[in-house]
Amino acid sequence: MSTTAPDDALPIEALPDEAVALADWCQQVITTGETAFSAEQTIARRLGAHWQDGVAQFGFWTPELLDQRVPDGDVFLEILRPETPLDLTRAHQTVSFARTLLPVARFEAHTFAVATGLRPGRRDETGDFYALVWRDAEGAWHRILDPMAASLPFGAFAPAELYDLDAMQAARTDGSYYAALKGEAQHKFGPPVNILQIHVPTATGGGTLASLTRHYQRLADRLRAKLPLEPGDRLFLGYDAVQLLPVEPTTVFETGPSFWQETGQDMLPEELPGNSATLEVDLTRPNTTNWGYDVVISGMAAVNPVLLESGRPDELVELAAALHSFPRTPKMLILDVVFGHADNQGLDALNSHFFTGPNMYGQNLDYRNPAVRAILLEMQRRKVNFGADGVRVDGAQDFKWWDPRTQELRHDDEYLQSMADLSQHVAGLDYRPWFVFEDGRPWPQEDWELSSTYRAVIDSQTDSDVFQWGPLTFAHNTPFLYTFWLSKYWRIQEMLERGENWISGTANHDTLRRGTQVNPELNINTRLGETRMEILDKGYDNPAASLLSYATLPGVPMDFLNATARASWGFIRNQDDRYGVKVVAEEAISLKWQVDEYRYSVPGNFGRLKDLGFETREELARFMEFLPALVEVTEYDLDEIARMLNGAEPPLAGPQSYSVEHLKTIARAWMDDMHDYCNVSHSLSALDPSQTRFMHDLRNFRRANPWLRRNLGAADRFEYMKPLEGRTVFTALRHGPDGQQLLTVTHMEGVETPDFDPTALPIAGPDGAPWTLVLRTPGIGSDYTGGPIVLRDSMGLVFTRGGSG
Secondary structure: OOOOOOOOOOOOEEOHHHHHHHHHHHHHHHHHOOOHHHHHHHHHOOOEEEEEOOEEEEEEEOHHHHHOOOOHHHEEEEEEEEOOOOOOOOOEEEEEEEEEEEEOEEEOOEEEEEEEOOOOEEOOEOOOEEEEEEEOOOOOEEEEOOOOOOEOOOOOOOOEEOEOHHHHHHOOOOHHHHHOOOOOOOEEOOOOOOEEEEOHHHHOOOOOHHHHHHHHHHHHHHHHOOOOOOHHHHOOOOOOEEEEOOOOOEOOOOOOOOOEEEOOOOOOOOOOOOOEEEEEEEEEOOOOOEOOOOEOOOOOOOOOHHHOOOOOOHHHHHHHHHHHOOOOOOOEEEEEEOOOOEOOOHHHHOOHHHEEEEOOOOEEEOOOOHHHHHHHHHHHHHHHOOOOOEEEEOOHHHOEEEEOOOOEEEEOHHHHHHHHHOOEEEOOEEEEOEEEEOOOOOOOOOOHHHHOOOOHHHHHOOOOOOEEEOOOOOOOOOOOEOOHHHHOHHHHHHHHHHOOOEEEOOOOHHHHHHHOOOOOOOOEOHHHOOOHHHHHHHHHOOHHHHHHHHHOOOOEEEEEHHHHOOOOOOOOEOOOOOOHHHHHHHHOOHHHHHOOHHHHHOOOOOHHHHHOOOOOHHHHHHHHHHHHHHHHHOOOOHHHHHHHHHOOOOOOOOOOOOOHHHHHHHHHHHHHHHHHHOOHHHOHHHOOHHHHHHHHHHHHHHHHOHHHHOOOOOOOEEEEOOOOOOEEEEEEEEEOHHHOEEEEEEEEEEOOOOOEOHHHOHHHOOOOOOOEEEEEOOOOOOOOOOOOEOOOOOOEEEEEEOOOO
16 A cells, blocks of 8 residues: 655645634533543543544643643644655555644643644555654653554554544445344344454464455355355354454564654754654564553554554454354454553553553553543544444453552442443444453452452443353363363353353463463373374363353353364464563473474474574474573573573584573564464364364354353253263253253263263153254264263263254
């Protein structure tokens, strides 16, 4: 994508009277607002950049200008217009910008500017860039970036792009989807039947939103044409909703290079407002890798440019439209938002008033500051307006504030309620999205696994359809360890009795990563596979566990694409410099679970590490055995670690002589190579057609029986076969509408059963209509339709009788 200033471009002109009118309006709102928070909520709608009918309005919350006692005459709106072609699809380019300073109007901590002649960005063209700048008493210039930006082609630490959001919304192709939802009352989205969780960069070979959209469009075309489905197709089908891991801008490389690097003068020359100067900028297309949760808060209303093939935020709207237009059953789009913390890099992107101090992830946010509270909610509203039907809130237990009266941190449940109360407006429809919260409080208290109820948000919210992640979904679940399922029996009973507002399923971005960090010397369920890779894959893509989630448990089952594709996964983040080596040391154990000698030897895998001298997996594994131990014994002294590595006998592979820089280079290579290795496209050829077909059929079974979402009733039963005799076999009887009954038998772990007839078990109830087998896991022959059977680890059956089933 490139653009050149048109010859007939209108001159950029400030509209100071209009800016003053905005400042006066701001004063009036603050003076007459019922509360400080309600006033800031009204003002937040005007913050950021807004373009309409040829006029651009800009609003900033700037308490730092008050802190620094900066006079009005030293504050300007900076407009940066590309003078040479700017191609957002290029990896690197140097572009000249015409820089213009415009006057602003201020009231207390708010700053406004209005101008004409500006060019907004659209799907097919790049717009003008902007920021706020101010001059200190020594004449040095400082830049204030827009945290409310709609488009950030070069990330959250670069000037924003003025964008025509009205044009983006007008171009939507899913208008009929929203029109069908209109009614007399505001529409409220409810829970889907099931969810597919997707990490965009590893979901397709392209690794972008546009690539994922094309994939869903291809699947839709094949369904309409009634073409046969391949195993890789089935991974994406049978779901009511798609949940994306966070798509907000994340952290950048700690030590550079910057994606926006100005050459020549550091900031601004002595220019009068309205005058232009030329600025040269070295531009790098953002190329970080991240699992999505390392956010800086600034830019949360925009889309991470790493995910944008074209550099245009329209790609997220286009994905929403593709899902909403999917044949047979439209799919909901759920966005995963992270407002419970900011990475420490956020201190460089936002003013200090956003923060209250450090936490285990970086920085706590000041939810009690009315302006911060209002801005965060407005960021959320704008992001959801891309077309999301649901919102997943990451780490809801981290939304806290310090109560000076009681000298303790309190959970801000009122803020969580405000998140769920926000109204959206898309394609003429006013609606409220469905909400699901990840909240494990009292986590990180030491006994959280025992004491967490997973209902703190559900019980505090006013809506009956608010969800939380359930106890089998939250964090530290390892279903490939012996006795896992029996040890979790009490949690499963909780889910059966009160889990209808829980997300179920054992595989997600957190649990799969935790699984790769398990000590292989623990009591591993070796019946799951012959190798560690097979054991891990089947542990998180397990037919019996899936039967439990989809055919027995209430709530909403969720699958993670990398798990169902049996692709690799891990803590993906290549921006660290200071702690990058430490992070890799913590991830080193995943080499034992996810990479064997053959996979490492494939020419396309781990090329960076091979170039650094680790030509075989054995050589890398030896280095990875040393690294975690040295990180611990030296208390992460990189110089000492390098020295000790150089003394290893026999010498380690890799650099001829280790240094701190070599260690950081290896850490970056590991992260980049693992990111590439985790791409789902690499696993498609190895998919088992019987497993993907079974999982697809199972998902469609759940969709055909939505009543399974409800808690077990008085007539329902759930037990494990007794005596155990070395195995855990669950049996369940559920009653549906119109007299329908479902009988589920799942072998979760252990030795095989004796020959037995599942329909003759006591749980099956009194004699009645004959049972019909409707689902069997892979490994059970198609000739089996009922009667005696021997079940082995990971096998299961579903029978039905009565009603319409």
